[in-house]
Amino acid sequence: MIETIGEEKWLELRTWFDEYVQSFADAGGRDPGPIDLKKRHTLRVCGEITGIGRSIGLNREELRFAETIALLHDIGRFEQYAAFGTFADRKSVNHAELGVQVIRKTGILNGLSGAVVSAVETAVSCHNKADLPAELDGRDRTFALTLRDADKLDIWKVVTDYYSQRDGSRDTTIELDLPDTPGVSEAVVKDLTERRFVRSEHVRNLNDFKLLQIGWVFDIHFEYTVRRLKEKRYLELIRAVLPGDESVESAFRVVADHLETRSAGSA
Ligand SMILES: [Fe+2]
Numbered sequence: 001m002i003e004t005i006g007e008e009k010w011l012e013l014r015t016w017f018d019e020y021v022q023s024f025a026d027a028g029g030r031d032p033g034p035i036d037l038k039k040r041h042t043l044r045v046c047g048e049i050t051g052i053g054r055s056i057g058l059n060r061e062e063l064r065f066a067e068t069i070a071l072l073h074d075i076g077r078f079e080q081y082a083a084f085g086t087f088a089d090r091k092s093v094n095h096a097e098l099g100v101q102v103i104r105k106t107g108i109l110n111g112l113s114g115a116v117v118s119a120v121e122t123a124v125s126c127h128n129k130a131d132l133p134a135e136l137d138g139r140d141r142t143f144a145l146t147l148r149d150a151d152k153l154d155i156w157k158v159v160t161d162y163y164s165q166r167d168g169s170r171d172t173t174i175e176l177d178l179p180d181t182p183g184v185s186e187a188v189v190k191d192l193t194e195r196r197f198v199r200s201e202h203v204r205n206l207n208d209f210k211l212l213q214i215g216w217v218f219d220i221h222f223e224y225t226v227r228r229l230k231e232k233r234y235l236e237l238i239r240a241v242l243p244g245d246e247s248v249e250s251a252f253r254v255v256a257d258h259l260e261t262r263s264a265g266s267a
Helices: 008-024 035-054 058-074 076-084 095-106 114-128 140-166 186-193 206-219 223-232 234-239 247-264
Strands: none
Touching: 008 035, 035 058, 035 076, 035 140, 035 223, 058 114, 058 140, 058 234, 076 095, 114 140, 140 186, 140 206, 140 223, 140 234, 186 206, 186 234, 186 247, 206 223, 206 234, 206 247, 234 247
16 A cells, blocks of 8 residues: 655645756756756646546545656656757666656655655656566556556647647657658568557657557557547547558558557447
8 A cells, every 4th residue: 555645745746846847947058948848748747647547546645646656757857858958768868767866866755655755766767668567566557557658648749739730840859869761660560560569679760759659559558548549639640740651551550440449448
């Protein structure tokens, strides 16, 4: 049983978060836009995780815990961007691991029990892993999964807003510094047609990255997420900015079928 994070501690964390992000206002002398993007992303993930949490019947304390892990999941992003000018972990550091270091060095969870601190750190450190550690079970696993679904829901929002507004200008932080070259990689299409999410090591260009985002459908866990994904039409919006190749079309069909099966299962 996870002990609770009280209302007072939550408010303290929420205030701390704003102040902490504000301390990166000059972004190490870089464009501050990406700092603001991650701040707004984080706050929306808090909203998404609450939606998921309510849909699975979490109580008030559990919802507060879920919001806490959402608030802290990308806390490593600010230092990452200020230091390296990128959100591409492969070109800098693992932002989830850095997040755990930030939690420790700022002492922001001081005063909470060791069990709560370790549950928060686990959820933060696992949120970007391809697979959750097998030994993660029970409530810790449920919380880690709610965070991963909530994070995906909001990244779908961020990237589809970006793709639809893109007017020739490019935001390399959203694109993770990938080249916008023609075509897609065979290994990425193969991942999707074999019904698994795309391994990041297969991603070579921006089209591959869009396919990777489509492939998150194979790694979502809650019916709430399926409903919201369909309602927002995120898959179709990403499909619209991919090339019309037959290989892309067949990969998309496999993913869309999978989503339909999930929705039918929840009916
Ligand atoms: Fe995130």
